[in-house]
Amino acid sequence: MKKINILNLTTSFVIGGAEKVLLDLILCLDKERFNPSIIALSEHADMLEEYKSQGVKAQKLDMKKNPRDFIRVYQFLNRYIIENKIDVLHAHLTHTLPHLVLLKLRHPKLKVVFTSHNTNVGGKHRELMIWLSKPFRNADIVFSKDMINKLYKKNTEVIINGVNIDKFKKKAVKNTPFTFLNIGSIREKKNQIFLIECAKYLKSKGYKFVIDIVGGGVENQPLIDKISKAIEKEKLGNYVRMLGLRSDIPNLLKTAHCMVLPSYHEGLPIVLLEAGAAKLPIISTPVGAIPDLIDSTNGYLSTLGDFCKTMELVYNNYSEAEEKARKLSQKIDQQYSIRSMTESHQKLYTTLLK
Numbered sequence: 001m002k003k004i005n006i007l008n009l010t011t012s013f014v015i016g017g018a019e020k021v022l023l024d025l026i027l028c029l030d031k032e033r034f035n036p037s038i039i040a041l042s043e044h045a046d047m048l049e050e051y052k053s054q055g056v057k058a059q060k061l062d063m064k065k066n067p068r069d070f071i072r073v074y075q076f077l078n079r080y081i082i083e084n085k086i087d088v089l090h091a092h093l094t095h096t097l098p099h100l101v102l103l104k105l106r107h108p109k110l111k112v113v114f115t116s117h118n119t120n121v122g123g124k125h126r127e128l129m130i131w132l133s134k135p136f137r138n139a140d141i142v143f144s145k146d147m148i149n150k151l152y153k154k155n156t157e158v159i160i161n162g163v164n165i166d167k168f169k170k171k172a173v174k175n176t177p178f179t180f181l182n183i184g185s186i187r188e189k190k191n192q193i194f195l196i197e198c199a200k201y202l203k204s205k206g207y208k209f210v211i212d213i214v215g216g217g218v219e220n221q222p223l224i225d226k227i228s229k230a231i232e233k234e235k236l237g238n239y240v241r242m243l244g245l246r247s248d249i250p251n252l253l254k255t256a257h258c259m260v261l262p263s264y265h266e267g268l269p270i271v272l273l274e275a276g277a278a279k280l281p282i283i284s285t286p287v288g289a290i291p292d293l294i295d296s297t298n299g300y301l302s303t304l305g306d307f308c309k310t311m312e313l314v315y316n317n318y319s320e321a322e323e324k325a326r327k328l329s330q331k332i333d334q335q336y337s338i339r340s341m342t343e344s345h346q347k348l349y350t351t352l353l354k
Helices: 017-028 048-053 067-083 094-106 124-132 192-204 218-233 249-255 270-277 304-316 318-335 338-352
Strands: 004-010 034-040 057-060 088-092 111-115 139-142 178-183 209-214 240-244 258-261 282-284
Touching (some): 004 017, 004 067, 004 094, 017 034, 088 094, 094 111, 094 124, 139 338, 178 192, 178 249, 192 218, 192 240, 192 304, 258 270, 258 304, 270 282, 270 318, 304 318
Parallel strands (some): 004 034, 004 088, 034 057, 178 209
């Protein structure tokens, strides 16, 4: 039986939720039936070696923001599709959409799938790109039915993000002192700088704690510097730590006491699924598709106005927080496995080619 050749086209190899989901998806595809590869448009390469070390056919194109480079990348992708006999182009995130349209025009028989990976796509310009490119796509994927709107096709598939649950089952000794953990790209929308306010509040109450912020990337350095200066200004060096990029995420999740996510915007962050699989209590703002995952029985949804007090609540009532975390772990085991997510993608790819 002929394998289905799939080209995943994404924005970059920065370390982020979408990129981690995509790596797990590619690794879990049935290699007897599917031949996946991935190309990133930009120069950022934080995860590129991880893809390659796992045996994934991956490369980046170092595209700059000018017409000449846009044409160069289009020509490369056009050749790649021809030479590798690509059957399905799976485009991820909105920056891939202009190339998606041109490649579909050049190869009308090519099946095109689009996943935006976010409930908030980033403004009217990006919404317009999604809407204008809709006729050139064969199928869209979202991770919550609430995301479906006029921007997406009528046959949009709801495929819930999944995680490799086995990575997070190993037991570990908790840190001293009590550790709040934030993991994610350092971006304005993720609002890591707000945790400075929570640190000030908890310090004023006399609690012994630390807030570890994990994330980095050259492109995020100005905001990283801003947060670091705020820590220094408020004399919180013993309470808030910037840990940068880390490769030991499962261990960080198992040794911390609570995940905190004070974001303004999110989709369904993969790190919350990972934290849930690790039985780590979670406090999050109720944004994006997060309320589909977390409710009052298995975690803590909090507005920013109450966020610091919710951290205090978890600190003082940790046995209750652990019980909620156990319930969330059960939900993730049942509904958010990478195996289920992969099977749904495989079914979609196969159906498109019938």
